Amino acid sequence: MIALIDYGVGNLFSLSSSLLAVGGDAVITGEPDVIKKADKLILPGVGAFSDAAEKLRESGLDRVIVDEAKNGKPLLGICLGMQMLFEKSYEYGEHKGLALIKGCVKPIADIIPKDYKIPHIGWNALIFKKETPIFKYIKNGDHVYFVHSYHAADCDENVTAKTEYGAYLTASVQSDNVYGCQFHPEKSGDVGLKILKAFLEL
Amino acid sequence: MITKRIIPCLDVRDGRVVKGVNFKGLKNVASPVELAEYYSRAGADELVFYDITASYEGRRLFTDILTETAKKVFIPLTVGGGINTVNDFDRVLKCGADKVSVNSGAIKDPSLIEKAAKLYGDQCVVLSVDIKRVDGVFTVFSKGGRENTGIEAIEWIKRGVGSGAGEIVVNSIDTDGVKGGFDIEMLNAVCEAVSVPVIASGGAGGYDDFIKLFTALPKVDAGLAASVFHFGEVDIKELKKKMKDNGIEVRI
Numbered sequence: 001m002i003a004l005i006d007y008g009v010g011n012l013f014s015l016s017s018s019l020l021a022v023g024g025d026a027v028i029t030g031e032p033d034v035i036k037k038a039d040k041l042i043l044p045g046v047g048a049f050s051d052a053a054e055k056l057r058e059s060g061l062d063r064v065i066v067d068e069a070k071n072g073k074p075l076l077g078i079c080l081g082m083q084m085l086f087e088k089s090y091e092y093g094e095h096k097g098l099a100l101i102k103g104c105v106k107p108i109a110d111i112i113p114k115d116y117k118i119p120h121i122g123w124n125a126l127i128f129k130k131e132t133p134i135f136k137y138i139k140n141g142d143h144v145y146f147v148h149s150y151h152a153a154d155c156d157e158n159v160t161a162k163t164e165y166g167a168y169l170t171a172s173v174q175s176d177n178v179y180g181c182q183f184h185p186e187k188s189g190d191v192g193l194k195i196l197k198a199f200l201e202l
Numbered sequence: 203m204i205t206k207r208i209i210p211c212l213d214v215r216d217g218r219v220v221k222g223v224n225f226k227g228l229k230n231v232a233s234p235v236e237l238a239e240y241y242s243r244a245g246a247d248e249l250v251f252y253d254i255t256a257s258y259e260g261r262r263l264f265t266d267i268l269t270e271t272a273k274k275v276f277i278p279l280t281v282g283g284g285i286n287t288v289n290d291f292d293r294v295l296k297c298g299a300d301k302v303s304v305n306s307g308a309i310k311d312p313s314l315i316e317k318a319a320k321l322y323g324d325q326c327v328v329l330s331v332d333i334k335r336v337d338g339v340f341t342v343f344s345k346g347g348r349e350n351t352g353i354e355a356i357e358w359i360k361r362g363v364g365s366g367a368g369e370i371v372v373n374s375i376d377t378d379g380v381k382g383g384f385d386i387e388m389l390n391a392v393c394e395a396v397s398v399p400v401i402a403s404g405g406a407g408g409y410d411d412f413i414k415l416f417t418a419l420p421k422v423d424a425g426l427a428a429s430v431f432h433f434g435e436v437d438i439k440e441l442k443k444k445m446k447d448n449g450i451e452v453r454i
Contacts, residue, residue, distance in 0.1 A: 013269075118397075119368070121369070124204045165204055186276060189242065
């Protein structure tokens with residue numbers, strides 16, 4: 001069973017539908033006991049980093065997720081959920097994350113040319129940087145769907161793919177059993193489903 | 203590189219897909235769920251569902267269809283039509299929509315954009331504008347293009363973006379249904395005015411119209427159309443191939 005962690009941030013309908021489509025037994029939950037029993041965890045999220053981090057702390061789920069991940073349970077962070085895996089974010093101030101992966105979250109505006117639109121919205125190609133089991137069914141150059149204005153920085157040793165948007169942005173990361181996708185696999189058609197299928201098979 | 207998006211639009215009334223020619227004379231096409239799956243397989247980058255139902259029963263039927271689609275189609279879904287309050291946002295987002303398009307609802311209550319953007323984020327709010335030249339001035343029309351609001355379109359769009367609209371759909375009434383190509387002049391005026399993604403709508407008649415659009419206006423992010431896709435005049439796979447051959451970045 002996969003726990004789709006519900007902490008009041010974003011809509012989990014599409015994500016749970018896409019997991020069902022690849023044969024996943026997904027449960028949307030905010031219950032620590034269910035999260036502890038699950039084989040795998042997915043941490044979703046949209047919106048502002050500080051709100052999401054605050055909600056995770058208030059609910060006490062931050063400790064549960066960190067403990068489970070440190071015990072070796074596969075964890076996949078998606079979009080803002082991926083950003084939460086890092087030590088801190090510089091989105092409107094400075095906010096602490098779960099610190100499961102070294103690095104921080106910075107505005108893409110810092111590195112992309114001025115005439116590029118923000119957010120980075122749309123389908124962009126993955127540029128593989130490092131082998132990762134969740135990409136075993138897809139190939140370098142496959143397109144995935146992005147919607148974001150911030151990305152993970154100072155984390156080169158854990159970057160598994162980048163994407164080009166006037167500069168190279170972090171598209172995905174892995175540190176042992178902790179995985180992150182800046183893009184939305186649940187909105188990335190067949191390529192996205194293949195990534196989720198590979199995660200289920202870990 | 204980010205790719206140019208091709209977006210089929212499905213007008214849905216009483217559970218069926220319809221397409222108005224110049225917004226009048228609606229024709230039945232197919233089941234929205236089937237059509238959505240078909241387009242997703244063909245390589246559509248996104249889908250837009252417009253609810254043109256007036257009745258309560260029709261509206262419930264629409265959200266059922268949306269839910270059914272979101273269970274089977276894993277590309278971004280935008281929903282528009284009858285969005286007047288943040289409760290309407292909530293209703294369609296819960297059924298699997300990723301973005302919500304506002305049009306007449308924002309004209310009636312311009313604070314709707316700001317309220318929705320604060321709750322769901324800018325990326326969720328799409329401002330759709332039906333524009334027609336009136337004495338040479340780009341003018342906003344409401345109620346499916348039937349009513350002249352007297353509002354100047356470029357100022358309206360700038361205000362919408364300032365309030366938090368994350369994308370703009372520019373639908374030219376002057377070229378809609380005519381199949382003579384997108385309204386390059388109007389789209390250029392919008393692209394010059396705002397820095398959020400601009401989606402071109404109205405006027406696609408064939409493959410060349412999309413090529414012309416993206417070649418003439420590299421700032422346009424996406425092309426939206428309905429009947430050319432529904433009636434098979436433009437096949438999405440073939441279109442993407444032609445775009446690629448013309449040096450336009452696409453997802454294949």
